[in-house]
């Protein structure tokens with residue numbers, strides 16, 4: 201398992217000047233925000249590398265690529281973060297060898313550490329998804345989770361994806377926010393943050409309040425979040441964009457409506473209170489509730505609610521074969 205010796209080092213403690221500059225430079229903001237989060241990211245988002253997240257990652261992949269012939273030989277992940285998507289897909293048998301890339305050196309470092317702990321055959325590089333530092337026709341599969349909406353020129357990035365894919369190779373990007381989903385998720389999250397941080401100012405609930413310095417740090421991070429979250433998508437428009445980039449066999453699926461309405465306040469609440477206050481009972485409630493509502497989404501709401509109201513978009517496409 202290797203990373204390029206020329207990759208920059210993580211910078212988890214940005215200076216005030218750097219943060220100020222990041223408001224006018226979305227890529228600097230990505231690096232500062234995600235380097236800052238890298239070491240705590242798995243805990244913050246309840247990311248694991250066991251059956252729970254293996255099933256989740258595989259479910260997102262199968263939503264658009266259930267007919268794929270597995271395993272793929274060599275797979276690349278863009279915006280890997282801590283490796284949640286590719287490492288769990290590899291554990292489920294989707295690919296044999298992986299390369300993780302991210303704009304944030306801190307994230308690549310954590311993803312490689314996670315891969316090593318799991319005994320997976322993975323290398324990694326710090327890389328911008330708009331200029332992927334690999335040769336043409338290198339990969340059988342390119343994946344990403346919650347990354348396209350951070351990239352300024354998504355079409356350019358998909359052109360790069362098609363360049364590094366072998367002819368006939370496939371891409372799968374999951375966890376992209378729909379425009380309507382993002383709107384309700386943000387409002388629910390803001391209301392949850394406001395209610396939790398205010399209610400815990402008083403009386404016996406004060407023991408549920410995180411130290412003010414941590415809350416202030418979270419608020420500063422939330423301000424940067426507004427700079428790093430660039431796009432939301434309409435499923436049909438995203439598919440058109442992939443075709444314009446040169447992809448064929450493009451398909452999209454959407455997921456999570458009721459599950460998102462539960463999931464966003466749960467995650468916001470978890471970020472707003474001291475972690476030690478939430479035990480196994482809470483974890484069971486959060487995961488059990490999410491699973492039940494996912495069932496409601498899949499079995500009931502998908503039949504009656506238009507695609508664009510669901511929170512998450514998954515998209516796949518292939519690089520045209522040469523013949």
Ligand SMILES: C[S@@+](CC[C@H](N)C(=O)[O-])C[C@H]1O[C@@H](n2cnc3c(N)ncnc32)[C@H](O)[C@@H]1O
Nearest residue numbers: 234279280281284302303304328329345346350
């Ligand atoms: C929301 S996080 C998702 C991380 C991970 N894929 C996951 O689902 O847990 C988005 C990631 O994309 C990375 N990123 C943002 N812009 C990028 C770009 N232009 N090129 C490569 N990575 C980028 C960020 O540094 C961050 O790690």
